[in-house]
Amino acid sequence: MKLFLLVVLGIALCTESASSLTCFSCKDATSNIHCLGTTKCSENEKYCLTSYSTTGTGSDRSQRITKKCSAFCPTIDLNIGIAGVATSCCETSLCNISGASSVKTSSTILTLGVLASLACILRMGF
Template identity: 45%
Template sequence: MLKIKCFSFFPASSLQCYTCTSQSSNTNCMVPTNCSASDTSCMTSVVAGGIGGFTMSTITKTCEAICKESGLNAGIVSSKVSCCSTNLCNTSGASSIKSTYIILVVALGFLVTLLRQ
């Protein structure tokens, strides 16, 4: 009996995600990274906060084995976590930042109205 063994010349490819840690701009979050074999999702986390007309946002992108989407709006601080599962799918944090700024503007407007009374 003849046994044939098959070998692949192409290694199994892992998920690729853009990664960065606590960057103020999405432009600085465009580093493509090969994730580990156990990672199945690309995560983007945007945290924004502000007071007195000053706002600041930070973006973090990572490879994750388990990723849970979430959102939090606690007045002057908000956060949003989004997940995706295809190569380099976490391209933009811009939509998260835009929605966060709208929330911050509304919260700050409400705060200014209260302080004027």
């Protein structure tokens, strides 16, 4: 009897996971620890999507994490110095537990931007 129940439970679990995807979900969370809620994806949503964005530098830096089900997988990896966005996708249930590739604000890009702006201002002044 116990063996029969284990077999039925195993079949139910395998059937459930085969027919639908479950992803971790959150919207604009400040930390990955706040993204442990789950959601069952609709039939057309085949990916678990994680989007990680950051703005500012140093102690003024803030980050936001969004996780959800998605019908498509956008590949975004953008860093403009003081702001950045990165996404990652996966295709198995609860595969998006970790954050997307971390986006770091680049002090080199920020410094080059400031120097270019300063050069432009000095050139216009003379």
